[in-house]
Amino acid sequence: MQKIPTNSPSPAKAELPLDLTGAHITAGASAAHRLYQALCEMIVSGLVKPSEPLPPSRTLAKQTGFRRNAVVTAYERLIADGFADATVGSGTFVAARIPARAAEPKKPKVIVEAPQQGAFSLGCTHIDERAVQRFRAFVGRRMRAFGSEHLHYGDPRGSRELRAAIADHLLSARGLRCDPDQIMLTSGTLHALRIVLSAILKAGDQVWCEDPGYPAARKTIAHCGYRAVPVPVDEHGMRIAKGRTSAPSARAAYVTPSHQFPLGVQMSMPRRLELLDWAKQAGAFVLEDDYDSEFRYDGAPLMSLAGIDHLQRVIYMGTFAKTLFPGLRIGYCALPERLIADVTAARTALDRFPGTLMEGAVADMLNSGAFAANLKRVRKLYREARDALAETLETRSDGVLSVPVPSQGLHLVARFDPSVDLSVAADAKLAAGAEGWLLADTYSRTRPLPGFVLGFSGHAVPKLVASAERLARESRAALRVKGGSARRA
Known part of the structure; x- marks a missing residue:
C-alpha cells in the first residue's frame, strides 16, 4: 500500500481545469490516454499542487463525460509513472515529488497504443467465420506441403x-x-x-x-x-x-x-x-x-x-x-x-x-472463389450498417448534422454547417465518448470543416445505432452551448 503525505491536503477541487483538446493531446487516442495526458499537463504545469487530492473517479467521469473505467485507468497510469499516489479509502493525490524527467525539456515519452476498436473506429472489419475456416484449411494444406523454398531468400x-x-x-x-x-x-x-x-x-x-x-x-x-x-x-x-x-x-x-x-x-x-x-x-x-x-x-x-x-x-x-x-x-x-x-x-x-508462407494461402483464397464469396457476404453487412448509421444520425440530430450516404467505402462523414465553430464537433465527440475522427484533423492547409469521420464496418448495428443516438444528442447540446443554429452543411 502506498503512503499518503502526512500533511493535511486541501479538499479536492470540484472541477479540474482540464484541457482535453490542446496540442499535448493525441487526437484519436483512447479516452483514458487523452485524460492521462491532460492530467499530466496539469500536474507538470503546476495547475494542481503536490499532495493535492484529485477528484474521485466518479466525479471526474461526470465532469469529462468519460466512462468511469477510463478515469480509473488514467489514475492507475499516473500512479505507475510517479505522478500520483493512492491509498485505499483515501483517494488519489498528486505525488509529493513530481518525477524529475517530467520537469526537464526532454523528448516526450513515446506512447504506442493499440488501434481503436469501438463504434465509429476506422479500420475495423467483420471477420466472417466461413472465411476464417476456409483460410485455416488453406494454411493447413500449405503447412503439410511445406517445402525448402520457404527457407531461402525469395x-x-x-x-x-x-x-x-x-x-x-x-x-x-x-x-x-x-x-x-x-x-x-x-x-x-x-x-x-x-x-x-x-x-x-x-x-x-x-x-x-x-x-x-x-x-x-x-x-x-x-x-x-x-x-x-x-x-x-x-x-x-x-x-x-x-x-x-x-x-x-x-x-x-x-x-x-x-x-x-x-x-x-x-x-x-x-x-x-x-x-x-x-x-x-x-x-x-x-x-x-x-x-x-x-x-x-x-x-x-x-x-x-x-x-x-x-x-x-x-x-x-x-x-x-x-x-x-x-x-x-x-x-x-x-x-x-x-x-x-x-x-x-x-x-x-x-x-x-x-x-512467403501465408502468400500461398491467400492465393488459394483468390483462386478458389472464397475471396469473392467473402466480399459478397460482408458487403451486404456493411451496406446495412451504413444505412442504419446514416439514418440514425439524420433523424436524431434534428438538422444539426448533414450526412451524405456514401456509395462506396467503410466510413461516412457527418458535417455541421460550415459556419459552426470547430470546437462544437470536438466537444460533442468528447461528451459522447465517440471514437472515429474529427473531420478537421484530416485537413492540412485548407480551411477545415466541422464534423466527424465515422467508421461503420466491423460493428454490430445495435451498437452503431446506440452510439449514433448519443453522438447526435451531444452534437445538438454542444451547438446549443455555443449558441449556434441547426443549419445543414
Whole structure:
C-alpha cells in the first residue's frame, strides 16, 4: 500500500481545469490516454499542487463525460509513472515529488497504443467465420506441403503464385491489365508508398497530397524526407490546377480517386485525365491508393487510374487488410514496366523480400472463389450498417448534422454547417465518448470543416445505432452551448 503525505491536503477541487483538446493531446487516442495526458499537463504545469487530492473517479467521469473505467485507468497510469499516489479509502493525490524527467525539456515519452476498436473506429472489419475456416484449411494444406523454398531468400516481389492471382483479380475487378511481373507484394499501402517513393524521388522532392486527406500517408511521405504539398479537394476530387499553382515542380501525386479519404467523393473522369496529363507533362508519377474500391454499394465504379494510363505513369496500390484480415499484413502494388527494376532494387535495399508462407494461402483464397464469396457476404453487412448509421444520425440530430450516404467505402462523414465553430464537433465527440475522427484533423492547409469521420464496418448495428443516438444528442447540446443554429452543411 502506498503512503499518503502526512500533511493535511486541501479538499479536492470540484472541477479540474482540464484541457482535453490542446496540442499535448493525441487526437484519436483512447479516452483514458487523452485524460492521462491532460492530467499530466496539469500536474507538470503546476495547475494542481503536490499532495493535492484529485477528484474521485466518479466525479471526474461526470465532469469529462468519460466512462468511469477510463478515469480509473488514467489514475492507475499516473500512479505507475510517479505522478500520483493512492491509498485505499483515501483517494488519489498528486505525488509529493513530481518525477524529475517530467520537469526537464526532454523528448516526450513515446506512447504506442493499440488501434481503436469501438463504434465509429476506422479500420475495423467483420471477420466472417466461413472465411476464417476456409483460410485455416488453406494454411493447413500449405503447412503439410511445406517445402525448402520457404527457407531461402525469395523474389523481392513475393511469390509468383500470389502475384498471378492478384493480376487476375485486378483484371476482373478493376479492369487493370498487368503481368504478374509487374506486381509487388508488400505489408500494406503505406509500405508500398515508402518503397515506391524511395525508387522514384530524391530527398526534398514535392508530392501532391489531397487536402483533406489521409494523415498517415502525409506522415509517411514527410518521414521519408519528401515534401507533402496539400492540394484542395472538391466534389470532383483533387483540384489539379491548384496543384500546378502551389507546387509546379512536384514529382509525384498521392491520390484516392475511387473513394477519396475522408470526403468519399469519386474523382471525375475529366479530372482523372487532367491528372494524367499533368504527370505526362511534368515527368511525374501518380500513386493511386484504390481505397475501399471493393466495397461499392450503389452504381458502377469508374475504371481505375492505372486502367486508363497508357503512359506508364501510375502506380496502383491495394491491400487485403479489409477484404480479408488486417493481421495478414499483405498488400500489393502494380508497377509500370519502366519502374519494375528500380522499385525491386529499392525493395531489396529496404527489407529484402516478403514472407512467403501465408502468400500461398491467400492465393488459394483468390483462386478458389472464397475471396469473392467473402466480399459478397460482408458487403451486404456493411451496406446495412451504413444505412442504419446514416439514418440514425439524420433523424436524431434534428438538422444539426448533414450526412451524405456514401456509395462506396467503410466510413461516412457527418458535417455541421460550415459556419459552426470547430470546437462544437470536438466537444460533442468528447461528451459522447465517440471514437472515429474529427473531420478537421484530416485537413492540412485548407480551411477545415466541422464534423466527424465515422467508421461503420466491423460493428454490430445495435451498437452503431446506440452510439449514433448519443453522438447526435451531444452534437445538438454542444451547438446549443455555443449558441449556434441547426443549419445543414
